[in-house]
Amino acid sequence: xxxxxxxxxxxxxxxxxxxxxxxxxxxxxxxxxxxxxxxxxxxxxxxxxxxxxxxxxxxxxxxxxxxxxxxxxxxxxxxxxxxxxxxxxxxxxxxxxxxxxxxxxxxxxxxxxxxxxxxxxxxxxxxxxxxxxxxxxxxxxxxxxxxxx
Numbered sequence: 001x002x003x004x005x006x007x008x009x010x011x012x013x014x015x016x017x018x019x020x021x022x023x024x025x026x027x028x029x030x031x032x033x034x035x036x037x038x039x040x041x042x043x044x045x046x047x048x049x050x051x052x053x054x055x056x057x058x059x060x061x062x063x064x065x066x067x068x069x070x071x072x073x074x075x076x077x078x079x080x081x082x083x084x085x086x087x088x089x090x091x092x093x094x095x096x097x098x099x100x101x102x103x104x105x106x107x108x109x110x111x112x113x114x115x116x117x118x119x120x121x122x123x124x125x126x127x128x129x130x131x132x133x134x135x136x137x138x139x140x141x142x143x144x145x146x147x148x149x
Contacts, residue, residue, distance in 0.1 A: 008119050011128050016113040017139050021146045023103050023110045027083035028053050029146060030101055030112070033060055033075070039145050040138040044070065056080040066094055067130060095120040114139060 019026055029035065031053040033046040046062035048054060058077045063070055071094050078098070079087040087100040097118030104111040116135060120127070 008121055009123075009128075010119045011117070011131070013116045013132055013135050014113065015135055015139050016111060017143045018106060018109055019112050019143050019146050020109040021149075022108075023083045023105045026110045026112055026146060027086065027101075027103055030142070031080065031082075031086045033062060033088075036062070039142040041134055041141070042066065042138075053082065054080060054086075062090075067124065067127070069094075071095070094122060112139075112142075 032048070032051075033054065034048050034051075036043040037045050042064045044063040044065055046060055048058070048060040050058070054060065054077045056077050056079060058080075060075050060077075062073045062075060064073055065071075071092050073090050073092045075088045075090045077086070078089050079085050079100075084103050085101065087098060089098045090096065095118050097116065100115040100117070102113040102115070104113075114135070116131070118131075
């Protein structure tokens, strides 16, 4: 029997928001994966085994809702340079990739950039469109949460 090869889809979603909050506050909040569910609609919860911002090398798990399917994810913090840069790499049965945060002070606030890069063999026509929509929603909710606190 011949196996059917599915081409690997590699995607990149880059978004930024100006957040009226100090860079240290933004960095501290977004680098706590156990709080991602507070602002990211796909996050169902993360277990970091600690509290606070994560250092480089730290491993953690998260469960996400990927188009109605609960997917367990495994992460490792690759870069942690407070308060300017944070990057995690992740793997799962459905999707692998990275989440990269870049922060720059701007006036009395922060220019926050989030870059999601992922690869998958899933052949879902709507996946990329839905991932962009969810990322936009997450960025808007993050901005609202940080500016209202």
